[in-house]
Amino acid sequence: MNTEFLFADRQLSLIRYPQKHQHVSLQAWDSADELIIEYIENLQSESTVAITQNSPLVIYNDDFGTLGCWFSHLKPLWISDSYIATRSLKENLAGNALLDNASDHASFEPVTVLTSVQPLPLNSNQTPSVVVIKVPRALALLAQQLIDLQPYLTPQTRVIAAGKVKSITKSVLALFEKYIGETTTSLAKKKSRLIFSTPRQDKKQHTSPYPTRWECKGTSGVALTLDNLANVFSRQSLDIGARIMLEHMTVSSNDVVVDLGCGNGVLGVNALAIAPDCKVIFVDESYMALESARLNVLNNFPDKIGQCEFVASNCLENLIAREPRPKVTKVLCNPPFHQQNAITDHIAWQMFNDARELLMKSGHLVVVGNRHLDYHIKLKKLFGGAKVLASDKKFVILGTAKR
Ligand code: SAM
Numbered sequence: 001m002n003t004e005f006l007f008a009d010r011q012l013s014l015i016r017y018p019q020k021h022q023h024v025s026l027q028a029w030d031s032a033d034e035l036i037i038e039y040i041e042n043l044q045s046e047s048t049v050a051i052t053q054n055s056p057l058v059i060y061n062d063d064f065g066t067l068g069c070w071f072s073h074l075k076p077l078w079i080s081d082s083y084i085a086t087r088s089l090k091e092n093l094a095g096n097a098l099l100d101n102a103s104d105h106a107s108f109e110p111v112t113v114l115t116s117v118q119p120l121p122l123n124s125n126q127t128p129s130v131v132v133i134k135v136p137r138a139l140a141l142l143a144q145q146l147i148d149l150q151p152y153l154t155p156q157t158r159v160i161a162a163g164k165v166k167s168i169t170k171s172v173l174a175l176f177e178k179y180i181g182e183t184t185t186s187l188a189k190k191k192s193r194l195i196f197s198t199p200r201q202d203k204k205q206h207t208s209p210y211p212t213r214w215e216c217k218g219t220s221g222v223a224l225t226l227d228n229l230a231n232v233f234s235r236q237s238l239d240i241g242a243r244i245m246l247e248h249m250t251v252s253s254n255d256v257v258v259d260l261g262c263g264n265g266v267l268g269v270n271a272l273a274i275a276p277d278c279k280v281i282f283v284d285e286s287y288m289a290l291e292s293a294r295l296n297v298l299n300n301f302p303d304k305i306g307q308c309e310f311v312a313s314n315c316l317e318n319l320i321a322r323e324p325r326p327k328v329t330k331v332l333c334n335p336p337f338h339q340q341n342a343i344t345d346h347i348a349w350q351m352f353n354d355a356r357e358l359l360m361k362s363g364h365l366v367v368v369g370n371r372h373l374d375y376h377i378k379l380k381k382l383f384g385g386a387k388v389l390a391s392d393k394k395f396v397i398l399g400t401a402k403r
Contacts, residue, residue, distance in 0.1 A: 065089030135163030146179035265293025316354035
């Protein structure tokens with residue numbers, strides 16, 4: 001992996017977390033980061049904006065912490081929906097000696113880190129002077145973030161977004177026009193471009209369309225109500241893979257279940273419907289997914305919330321690292337099969353490896369996937385085999401036990 005970020009006579013060493021699983025061709029920054037840095041450095045050198053504690057810099061969706069590191073001396077507020085992005089920021093701040101207090105493991109100071117489900121910690125005297133947004137893949141997440149920002153903006157706030165030219169679509173610009181104000185773009189440079197949006201004086205506070213809510217039938221026939229925050233997988237309706245899983249899932253009351261890559265938590269909530277005494281650990285790398293899963297346990301089985309845990313993690317690493325480890329007997333998994341626009345199976349591979357590591361002896365991993373993904377080959381390598389528990393024309397559910 002190329003880790004040396006050299007820009008405007010300054011050098012940072014930047015990784016993508018987890019470093020050991022990255023392809024050599026990947027790096028932690030892109031040309032959109034460079035455009036943002038160049039633009040804000042210019043604003044600073046012309047003294048056009050004053051970034052202070054009462055008029056801070058706010059950064060959204062920094063992929064691997066490049067912007068957080070570069071601007072750390074400005075003490076920015078840094079917001080992300082991704083545990084992996086947040087871990088990358090931490091590693092990169094530490095790796096470049098940018099942390100104020102390296103001895104405190106929980107602290108990111110001088111950067112203030114917030115998840116996408118936390119409100120901005122600003123009082124009525126504080127207004128962001130500059131807001132930087134890396135345009136995310138999910139437009140719903142962008143819409144939610146712009147709605148969240150509205151109350152804190154004044155016409156003097158500089159709202160600057162950036163992304164690859166192909167990701168800056170008419171729909172993206174329409175969201176900025178709708179929620180912020182007049183919006184223009186820069187010329188493209190190295191396949192990226194900037195968006196400039198000027199907050200309206202007469203702002204109307206919009207209400208968010210998220211979470212979206214729908215119902216589906218669980219294994220026992222019971223109706224489950226599912227809320228979905230903006231960045232949740234299959235936000236509008238039940239995923240087809242999850243549907244087959246619901247039709248065929250089995251769980252018993254003494255199971256400790258992990259819903260791995262839980263999204264809105266549909267599989268774990270269904271486990272509670274089948275076996276009301278089981279314990280469920282919901283795991284995802286998206287904070288909106290975990291918050292949706294929490295809402296959905298409360299929506300459907302509020303008295304079971306004490307049997308549930310919601311853990312932000314890259315695959316299962318944070319459960320594996322726990323002392324003592326939870327005694328997990330079943331892992332349910334509908335793995336992610338793409339990252340950005342590329343089809344990839346490396347996260348599924350990591351998830352299966354981690355499940356094998358975490359499961360108790362004779363514990364089960366149950367996986368649903370599109371047939372063409374050939375998960376049975378991976379499971380055979382890791383577990384020595386896998387049984388087809390159910391299938392249809394497109395999907396297959398595979399079950400395997402740890403020997
Ligand atoms: N379980 C839900 C369902 O069946 O509808 C969601 C499945 S969705 C195909 C995969 C989930 O994995 C997404 O919610 C995504 O955020 C999560 N995910 C992706 N990469 C991850 C990682 N490295 N660690 C943990 N979860 C991850």
